Structure formats: C-alpha cells, structure tokens
Amino acid sequence: MAKLIISSDDETQEFELENGSSIAEPCESSGVPFACTEGVCGTCVIEVLEGEENLSDFTDEEKDFLGEPEDSNERLACQCKINGGCVKVTF
Template structure:
C-alpha cells in the first residue's frame, strides 16, 4: 500500500491506483475528473518519483510534472506522496 498525504491528513492507496478519490476525500477540489478543467491542480510537496508518468492531458495543460500535477490524472506507484492544492 502507498500513502497519500494532504495537509495533516493521510490515506492509504493501493499501489498503482489513481489517487483522485483519496485526494478528493482529503480536500483537493475536483470538477471534470478528466484532466481538462485544472481544478485539481496540486503542488507535489514530496514523493514526485512515486507518481505515474505525466499524462498527455497534463502535457496539454502545460505541465511537465516537476512541480505540479493534476490529481485526477495521477496514479501512485508506491511509497508516499504529499500534495498541496494549488487553490
């Protein structure tokens, strides 16, 4: 199991699973869930290497994965990831 942290909250997520449900439950705002609106834009505070590769939707949004990701597009591979909502 991997761990997703948002602020003072943390939740276990199965390795390889999309993080959107866990992130939303911990306060990251969502809207479209398909990578087009940008509502779930999040700063990756730590554990960037534990996230899946940047998706085409994120690239189309202008992201390269170095600092920010769209939470609806990320899968956690393993380990721990800490996010902070950009909004």
C-alpha cells in the same frame, strides 16, 4: 501499499493506498476541488511536495494543461496514480 499525505491550510490527512491506485478519491475527500475529472479543466491542480518519483508519468492531458514535467511540481489529481512509497501533496 503506498502512503499519500495531503496537506491543506488547516489539516493533514494520510491515506494507505494500493500500488497503482488513483489519488483522485482521497484528494477529493480531503477537499481538493474537482470538476471534469478528465484532465481538461485544471480544477484539481495539486502541488507535489515530496515523492514525485512515486507517481505515475505525466499524462498527455497534464502536459497539455501544465506544460512539460520538468517545468513544475504541479500535477492534476484526477490523472495521477501512486506507484508505491510515500507522496506528500498540498492544494
């Protein structure tokens, strides 16, 4: 099991997820805005505060929108999967 912690200005929520699960649903239920869900629009940009190594590799869609992974700690929530451990994000 993996733990996802999502922080916003007014609250923090924690989710227990199966390894390999998409983080899109818990992010959306926490208030992260979504639109296309295909990695094209960039509406669901999140900032990874801790545990980036526990997320899936950048998708081609993320690289196209955000640039190379080493340039930023931003990810597209619709494209990320959590592989284990603990990940803390904000939006």
